[in-house]
Amino acid sequence: MPGCLYDAEWIKTVTGQLADAALAEPVEPGDIVLAGVRTRGADLAERLAAELASRGHEIPVALLDVTPYRDDLAQGGVKALKGGTQMTMSIDGKLVIIVDDVLSSGRTARAAMDLLMDFGRPRIVRLYALVERTDRELPIRADAVGAQAETGPGDSVRVHLSETDGVDEVVIEKKEGN
Amino acid sequence: MEWKRKHLLGLEELSAEEITTILDTAASFQEVSTRSIKKVPALQGRVVVNLFFEASTRTSNSFALAAKRLSADTMSFSQSGSSVSKGETLIDTALNIEAMGVDCFVIRHSAPGAALLLANSVNSSVVNAGDGPHEHPTQGLLDIYTIREAKGRIDGLKVAIVGDIAHSRVARSNIWGLQKLGAKVTVAGPSTLIPRGIEAFGVEVSHDIDEVLATSDVINILRIQLERQERRNFPSIREYAQIFGVTQERLSRAKKDILVMHPGPMNRGVEITPEVADGDQSVILRQVTNGLAVRMAVLYLCMGGGGGGKPVDN
Numbered sequence: 001m002p003g004c005l006y007d008a009e010w011i012k013t014v015t016g017q018l019a020d021a022a023l024a025e026p027v028e029p030g031d032i033v034l035a036g037v038r039t040r041g042a043d044l045a046e047r048l049a050a051e052l053a054s055r056g057h058e059i060p061v062a063l064l065d066v067t068p069y070r071d072d073l074a075q076g077g078v079k080a081l082k083g084g085t086q087m088t089m090s091i092d093g094k095l096v097i098i099v100d101d102v103l104s105s106g107r108t109a110r111a112a113m114d115l116l117m118d119f120g121r122p123r124i125v126r127l128y129a130l131v132e133r134t135d136r137e138l139p140i141r142a143d144a145v146g147a148q149a150e151t152g153p154g155d156s157v158r159v160h161l162s163e164t165d166g167v168d169e170v171v172i173e174k175k176e177g178n
Numbered sequence: 179m180e181w182k183r184k185h186l187l188g189l190e191e192l193s194a195e196e197i198t199t200i201l202d203t204a205a206s207f208q209e210v211s212t213r214s215i216k217k218v219p220a221l222q223g224r225v226v227v228n229l230f231f232e233a234s235t236r237t238s239n240s241f242a243l244a245a246k247r248l249s250a251d252t253m254s255f256s257q258s259g260s261s262v263s264k265g266e267t268l269i270d271t272a273l274n275i276e277a278m279g280v281d282c283f284v285i286r287h288s289a290p291g292a293a294l295l296l297a298n299s300v301n302s303s304v305v306n307a308g309d310g311p312h313e314h315p316t317q318g319l320l321d322i323y324t325i326r327e328a329k330g331r332i333d334g335l336k337v338a339i340v341g342d343i344a345h346s347r348v349a350r351s352n353i354w355g356l357q358k359l360g361a362k363v364t365v366a367g368p369s370t371l372i373p374r375g376i377e378a379f380g381v382e383v384s385h386d387i388d389e390v391l392a393t394s395d396v397i398n399i400l401r402i403q404l405e406r407q408e409r410r411n412f413p414s415i416r417e418y419a420q421i422f423g424v425t426q427e428r429l430s431r432a433k434k435d436i437l438v439m440h441p442g443p444m445n446r447g448v449e450i451t452p453e454v455a456d457g458d459q460s461v462i463l464r465q466v467t468n469g470l471a472v473r474m475a476v477l478y479l480c481m482g483g484g485g486g487g488k489p490v491d492n
Binding site: 065067068069073074077078080081082083084085086114118119 | 179181182199202203205206207208209210213214215217218219220248478479482
């Protein structure tokens with residue numbers, strides 16, 4: 001049964017708040033790299049970069065394909081890749097902001113961090129998301145987030161973005177009995 | 179995405195969707211070879227065994243590197259210096275190696291069907307790296323990938339394969355794969371090197387290299403196997419070079435954007451001249467680069483992306 005719904009306006013507002021957070025980080029904007037987790041995290045990272053550009057800051061965006069770093073490759077059949085990782089800049093010494101749509105178990109963020117370490121040595125890594133679920137499985141939390149969702153196993157939080165899904169919205173579906 | 183197979187034995191049995199899945203997966207793996215740390219952990223701790231009963235530098239090294247790029251461990255077995263010289267059979271060899279705990283065999287063998295035989299005898303994944311003159315699926319795939327990369331599509335393209343078609347597993351795999359994706363294939367060469375009845379495959383046959391060059395979008399030049407010359411399939415190497423050799427002069431009368439391909443190793447001056455091999459229309463080195471990404475994709479898909487999964491019908 002679909003529950004709480006956030007709309008396009010909310011996503012726009014949160015994008016602005018994440019831009020505020022990025023500019024409040026303890027580094028010069030020139031030392032920031034946005035690392036969007038494909039697919040929707042990458043779309044969000046591009047939107048965040050556009051918002052920052054409109055405020056006069058050109059921040060480079062890397063696109064991360066974390067599929068080969070997942071910890072569940074041995075289960076459930078072969079996983080499709082998402083276009084590979086595009087990282088044309090150095091991340092050594094930078095403040096890298098991993099951007100994703102939903103922070104759920106924390107495993108995707110863990111995979112993203114391992115991926116970043118293969119590319120260089122960031123000075124600081126942050127994690128920004130639109131929604132953070134409360135049922136985390138790894139000790140990882142977002143540094144900046146739009147909203148928290150009280151969720152348990154079987155609940156789903158889905159972000160739809162116009163780039164991929166044709167519409168901007170956040171849909172939360174709680175399992176019967178949760 | 180369409181992939182449920184544990185083995186890759188040939189292109190004949192694959193659907194267009196499956197071939198496209200391999201190509202798209204390869205495209206996603208392409209960038210790994212450009213990183214300074216050229217690895218992803220997808221197959222960490224899995225073991226890929228090269229079982230090569232025929233000589234190879236390109237293919238065996240390409241598969242070994244592809245496995246390493248996916249963080250797999252590799253093992254290499256070649257016929258010389260092994261117990262095959264003591265009479266151990268293919269299946270026994272494989273079962274003994276498998277008893278040590280491996281996950282995938284990459285096999286090259288002179289007998290057609292060797293890869294299928296192996297797949298039916300072991301629990302591991304099996305990838306065919308060339309079984310006699312039958313198929314060489316990863317070469318076909320990397321050729322098709324290279325064409326798609328350069329031309330943006332396969333459908334509707336005119337692709338010519340020139341040379342010793344009769345003995346070529348590269349030709350066969352290319353024909354199967356290209357046709358499934360909608361290309362129009364022409365095979366060209368002396369009539370002694372083109373199997374009779376090959377038109378039944380849906381390909382056109384030509385014995386005129388100039389006609390083929392004038393109408394093709396892609397020309398894939400096969401190596402003339404000089405060691406077969408004692409069977410006198412053509413009067414002399416010089417005559418082959420004169421009648422079928424792709425020279426710069428011949429190429430100047432081809433389409434301006436024709437793609438020149440060769441699976442290697444090349445006999446410079448026989449089927450292809452150095453100017454053509456090293457020229458602007460040649461994508462021969464690109465084929466080798468793409469071979470890495472294609473083989474990474476094949477290993478990743480067949481080994482379930484990490485887990486063996488349940489054995490599936492192949």
